[in-house]
Amino acid sequence: xxxxxxxxxxxxxxxxxxxxxxxxxxxxxxxxxxxxxxxxxxxxxxxxxxxxxxxxxxxxxxxxxxxxxxxxxxxxxxxxxxxxxxxxxxxxxxxxxxxxxxxxxxxxxxxxxxxxxxxxxxxxxxxxxxxxxxxxxxxxxxxxxxxxxxxxxxxxxxxxxxxxxxxxxxxxxxxxxxxxxxxxxxxxxxxxxxxxxxxxxxxxxxxxxxxxxxxxxxxxxxxxxxxxxxxxxxxxxxxxxxxxxxxxxxxxxxxxxxxxxxxxxxxxxxxxxxxxxxxxxxxxxxxxxxxxxxxxxxxxxxxxxxxxxxxxxxxxxxxxxxxxxxxxxxxxxxxxxxxxxxxxxxxxxxxxxxxxxxxxxxxxxxxxxxxxxxxxxxxxxxxxxxxxxxxxxxxxxxxxxxxxxxxxxxxxxxxxxxxxxxxxxxxxxxxxxxxxxxxxxxxxxxxxxxxxxxxxxxxxxxxxxxxxxxxxxxx
Amino acid sequence: xxxxxxxxxxxxxxxxxxxxxxxxxxxxxxxxxxxxxxxxxxxxxxxxxxxxxxxxxxxxxxxxxxxxxxxxxxxxxxxxxxxxxxxxxxxxxxxxxxxxxxxxxxxxxxxxxxxxxxxxxxxxxxxxxxxxxxxxxxxxxxxxxxxxxxxxxxxxxxxxxxxxxxxxxxxxxxxxxxxxxxxxxxxxxxxxxxxxxxxxxxxxxxxxxxxxxxxxxxxxxxxxxxxxxxxxxxxxx
Numbered sequence: 001x002x003x004x005x006x007x008x009x010x011x012x013x014x015x016x017x018x019x020x021x022x023x024x025x026x027x028x029x030x031x032x033x034x035x036x037x038x039x040x041x042x043x044x045x046x047x048x049x050x051x052x053x054x055x056x057x058x059x060x061x062x063x064x065x066x067x068x069x070x071x072x073x074x075x076x077x078x079x080x081x082x083x084x085x086x087x088x089x090x091x092x093x094x095x096x097x098x099x100x101x102x103x104x105x106x107x108x109x110x111x112x113x114x115x116x117x118x119x120x121x122x123x124x125x126x127x128x129x130x131x132x133x134x135x136x137x138x139x140x141x142x143x144x145x146x147x148x149x150x151x152x153x154x155x156x157x158x159x160x161x162x163x164x165x166x167x168x169x170x171x172x173x174x175x176x177x178x179x180x181x182x183x184x185x186x187x188x189x190x191x192x193x194x195x196x197x198x199x200x201x202x203x204x205x206x207x208x209x210x211x212x213x214x215x216x217x218x219x220x221x222x223x224x225x226x227x228x229x230x231x232x233x234x235x236x237x238x239x240x241x242x243x244x245x246x247x248x249x250x251x252x253x254x255x256x257x258x259x260x261x262x263x264x265x266x267x268x269x270x271x272x273x274x275x276x277x278x279x280x281x282x283x284x285x286x287x288x289x290x291x292x293x294x295x296x297x298x299x300x301x302x303x304x305x306x307x308x309x310x311x312x313x314x315x316x317x318x319x320x321x322x323x324x325x326x327x328x329x330x331x332x333x334x335x336x337x338x339x340x341x342x343x344x345x346x347x348x349x350x351x352x353x354x355x356x357x358x359x360x361x362x363x364x365x366x367x368x369x370x371x372x373x374x375x376x377x378x379x380x381x382x383x384x385x386x387x388x389x390x391x392x393x394x395x396x397x398x399x400x401x402x403x404x405x406x407x408x409x410x411x412x413x414x415x416x417x418x419x420x421x422x423x424x425x426x427x428x429x430x431x432x433x434x435x436x437x438x439x440x441x442x443x444x445x446x447x448x449x450x451x452x453x454x455x456x457x458x459x460x461x462x463x464x465x466x467x468x469x470x471x472x473x474x475x
Numbered sequence: 476x477x478x479x480x481x482x483x484x485x486x487x488x489x490x491x492x493x494x495x496x497x498x499x500x501x502x503x504x505x506x507x508x509x510x511x512x513x514x515x516x517x518x519x520x521x522x523x524x525x526x527x528x529x530x531x532x533x534x535x536x537x538x539x540x541x542x543x544x545x546x547x548x549x550x551x552x553x554x555x556x557x558x559x560x561x562x563x564x565x566x567x568x569x570x571x572x573x574x575x576x577x578x579x580x581x582x583x584x585x586x587x588x589x590x591x592x593x594x595x596x597x598x599x600x601x602x603x604x605x606x607x608x609x610x611x612x613x614x615x616x617x618x619x620x621x622x623x624x625x626x627x628x629x630x631x632x633x634x635x636x637x638x639x640x641x642x643x644x645x646x647x648x649x650x651x652x653x654x655x656x657x658x659x660x661x662x663x664x665x666x667x668x669x670x671x672x673x674x675x676x677x678x679x680x681x682x683x684x685x686x687x688x689x690x691x692x693x694x695x696x697x698x699x700x701x702x703x704x705x706x707x708x709x710x711x712x
Contacts, residue, residue, distance in 0.1 A: 024686065031687030045518045066497050066505055078669070079524035084481035136693055137684035151683060160685050181686040191694060198694075212508045215669050225631050225680040225695020232627040232672065243484070248505075249512040254649040258518070266682070268536065269614040272695070273675035285595055286626035287572075287671045295686055297484050406499045449629050472502045 001119050003352055005336035008359040015330040021157045025331055028156070032322035035266020036373075043262065053259055054377050056252045057313040060244075061304065067213040067246045068295070074216025078278025088118040091296045095120055095205065095238055098292055099129050102236055104202035110220065110227035111135040112207030113151055113316060114240040114296055116338040117351070120205070121442035131205075134199045134226035136190055143170045149332030151339065152264050152318045160186065194226070204230035204288065208241035209260065209315065211293070214249045217277040218293060221260060221270045228274055236290035237276065243295055244312040250275070256315060259375035262341045263317035298349045307386050311346050313376040318343075320370035320380060326363050332432050335360055342370035342380040349387050358396050361387035421459040430459030476538050501697075514650050521612040521647040529612035533645050534703070536615025540678030541691060542699040550708040553639055554586040561589075561602065564698075566635055571600040575624040578606050578639060596632040605632035605642045608659075609652040614677055617701070618652045623671035630674055636696040641703050649675070 004011060011357040015021055017372040040046050058069055072082040085091040091114075099107060107124060109115060109131050121142065133142040137155040141148055144166050148154030155163070164180040167189060179185060206227050208218040218239045220227045247253050261270040280287030303309055321327045321341030332340030337357070340349045345360040361384035370380045391397050392405070411418045433439055433456025441449050448454060460468075489495055497505070511568030512565040521532055534544045545556045561568050569590040572578055583591055596603050605625060609618040617638055621627045631637060646652055652675075691697055 025685035065485050086480045087499035183688045187690045223680045250653045251514050255515040269677045275673040277669040286628050301487035307678045386502040472526050
């Protein structure tokens, strides 16, 4: 997927004018925000669990080399294999080699953000292997040739009429006059089509929510059951995982699992939480004959020990997206790559570079809701500020913004001048705005006044009002 | 390629952590942490109840996620409960049954109209019956293991999944389930052997990928029916 994060502003403008997207995004609140709040209200230990989860991840990151080596040793003890990959190209090559080795023609795929990061579907397709996304949302965007717009609900930007249209265009073997009016009919259609894909696939690829060092297991969390059919029917199970997914024990995973579903979909527990360890045992009567973990770095180790290290605690629940006013307004595709919303605004510049994605940390009102709902207490606004500072110090921000900030900095460092200018501006604006009480236009501020009026000040600056009030009240 | 990548990735991590590989002194507490696999905080919701309360909580939580629960007093009553369920929903009385010794002990012949095939589920099997290793009261979750008697696909392929659960298998937490697992598969030299797959299942399959509207039966079972058998448990119906 070619990033378009540089064009965030244009993307956002387009999204704001897209009536389907705007209608679809209204589902965010009832679908995620309200359900999450209800579930958390039913778990009195929520805050303590958050603290423990943060401590577990910090411990795992501080000993990441140890736990990854332990994980690998245990994967091998069960007959599986870990493929260490520095970047997406190496990871794609590893997946292809496994598929080629088995003579695989079709691959089913459970939802994986790492897979999106690797663009593994495009890579496999270019090499003659047919990848089939099996998560309903991922399938919808795959047949529409789009990228995901949300990390757990990839097709959230679409209304059902768009989905129906895509199903009709793709499933041409079915009766064109069939009814396809509601989600139920579309789910049934996808279910029937996908069933045959599951049964025919040679290799199944899933992501991983956790890697367990103690047992060499991977864990996936899903609701549809597609990830389970994906990994249990074919001859090989490939797990795509980034290296920060490792936690020490099953008990540690259980603690974080209590946060994950509640934060993500507002469920007490996801329908399917599946722990997979190695290939099928000799006496088993089903299961994959091979188990591979493609362990991807792709820039993550470079975040360790920096001001962005906390981002490696992220469990991809999407609560920060669901509660972000900017994300709610423009949807995920405006962010231009795999990870949207506040977590994307921090992670994308880390993985693609600030030249490519420096726009994203600016797409924030700094309201702080993302940090307050983050189950792993990741200080997202603080990290967005770090990116803004870097953008500024590397002269990547637009000239007008730089001059504006420089001017403000000059004034802010000279309180006398600052107060005097503030007082003069307040009086001037107060005088000219006295009659209507507002300004329809202001010089140099059309960005503000194009879409709303500027209320006229009362005529005195805040500082001088405060001073007067204080003097009147006496010491 | 992988060997060089491995060395470099571990090297980068250690440089970022400003140290080399852990020596034995520093690794020992980490090994102990893995060996002890201590529990973190367990919510009181289920852990604070007696077993009778846990059974009631399990039932309420499972029903809360659209599973159905039928409670019977002994294994003798299971075939009747299964037959009644299927006829009530007008579902075919043809079952694929996991080749599980506990299920084999149930007197299915008492209901001759149930047509039973033992083995792996295949495409087209509409109703599947499996046993269950443990259940978690906290969230109404079933814990199923893969093995020679319990193929994983039987939990996912049939449209209707019927689970026979003994009441004494209901525990408070996922951690209790893990403890049972560690005990059952303990190795004489220490540690334990994980089964290939551990499925935690909470209600029937679902999706909300179209306009955030929840629909049951996305790819896995459309219906999850739990036959809860009191025999062997301390809670009586």
